[in-house]
Amino acid sequence: MATRPRKSPAKPAADARRRIVIACQGGGSHTAFTAGVLQALLRRIDPAHHRIVGLSGTSGGALCAALAWYGLLLGEADDAARRLEDFWGDMAATQMPDLLTNQLLVWLQRNHGLIGLPEVSPYLLPNSGQDYLGQIIGRHLDFQRLPALLQADSPRLMIGAVNVLNGAFTVFDSRQQASAMGISLGALLASAAIPELFRAVPVGDGLYWDGLFSQNPPIRGFLSGFACCADKPDEIWVIRINPERIAEEPRSSSDIIDRRNELAGNLSLQQELYFIEQANDWLRRGWLPAERFKPIELRTIALPLDLDYPSKLDRSPGFIAALLEEGRQQGNLFIDRIATP
Numbered sequence: 001m002a003t004r005p006r007k008s009p010a011k012p013a014a015d016a017r018r019r020i021v022i023a024c025q026g027g028g029s030h031t032a033f034t035a036g037v038l039q040a041l042l043r044r045i046d047p048a049h050h051r052i053v054g055l056s057g058t059s060g061g062a063l064c065a066a067l068a069w070y071g072l073l074l075g076e077a078d079d080a081a082r083r084l085e086d087f088w089g090d091m092a093a094t095q096m097p098d099l100l101t102n103q104l105l106v107w108l109q110r111n112h113g114l115i116g117l118p119e120v121s122p123y124l125l126p127n128s129g130q131d132y133l134g135q136i137i138g139r140h141l142d143f144q145r146l147p148a149l150l151q152a153d154s155p156r157l158m159i160g161a162v163n164v165l166n167g168a169f170t171v172f173d174s175r176q177q178a179s180a181m182g183i184s185l186g187a188l189l190a191s192a193a194i195p196e197l198f199r200a201v202p203v204g205d206g207l208y209w210d211g212l213f214s215q216n217p218p219i220r221g222f223l224s225g226f227a228c229c230a231d232k233p234d235e236i237w238v239i240r241i242n243p244e245r246i247a248e249e250p251r252s253s254s255d256i257i258d259r260r261n262e263l264a265g266n267l268s269l270q271q272e273l274y275f276i277e278q279a280n281d282w283l284r285r286g287w288l289p290a291e292r293f294k295p296i297e298l299r300t301i302a303l304p305l306d307l308d309y310p311s312k313l314d315r316s317p318g319f320i321a322a323l324l325e326e327g328r329q330q331g332n333l334f335i336d337r338i339a340t341p
Helices: 028-044 060-073 077-091 096-110 128-140 143-149 185-191 253-284 309-313 317-339
Strands: 018-024 050-058 156-163 169-173 201-203 206-210 235-240 297-302
Touching: 018 028, 018 060, 028 060, 028 077, 028 235, 028 309, 028 317, 050 060, 060 077, 060 128, 060 156, 060 185, 077 128, 077 317, 096 309, 128 185, 156 185, 169 185, 185 201, 185 206, 235 253, 253 297, 253 309, 297 317
Parallel strands: 018 050, 018 235, 050 156, 235 297
Antiparallel strands: 156 169, 156 206, 201 206
């Protein structure tokens, strides 16, 4: 009796969805805008056409990216959007002592050049602000659950910081969750440790400051370590806080300080994006092997409001709510644009 030849196992269909990385620039309270953008993206991305394979962030952008990432690990985009809303609700200064302190801090920053106030090291003050931030983060992200939630195909999270002692740019990475360089409360606090306000944060053998001094936010790490070119992202969506261009020459002291800080915050991001644009150009010219590289589309969702640097410290409820709403509007406009043929 003749035997039938065995059929080869069917190969799994290739995933035709666009692989998306979302990179969140830092910027203090301004990153409430980032939270609003992420809310819109999480709720409106069509999972049949787009798949979020990674998120990254620095400082306030790191906090937003981490909350969105955690919601995705739980398998609930709506849950991630709610966590972002609740987090910024907790961050807002709603109690009278906190509200008065917030108003005073912003006022002092805006009038720094007019008032001769002594500069006080955060090491001479109680660490209550940083401890309070850690408590808020812990309410919305359960770090103890991460080992059980992380799978081989889970979205990747990268958080930027800088080593204070040796100056090394540092990325805390969910792919290194078994080590000190994984995602932890310390990693998020390190990325948000503004030197003028917070003490450096010890993580493992290192001591870290705000990631605004390193990669703001990390991007290039998403392009390395792949055996297959198809596994690299197809698109990188950058949520930008600091404006690239301004309309007029800054002449007042406050305007000059604002623009200097914007340029400093954009420096590392511009370098990250230039690396990708250069690779795309060389690929078009045939100077890079197509079997190892692929073009990556860069898209930007920018904060359109003209805000000064001191407002990055402003946690007043009305300001936070306005930024969240602006983010949702810009996120929805972005989804509408990419959905239009």
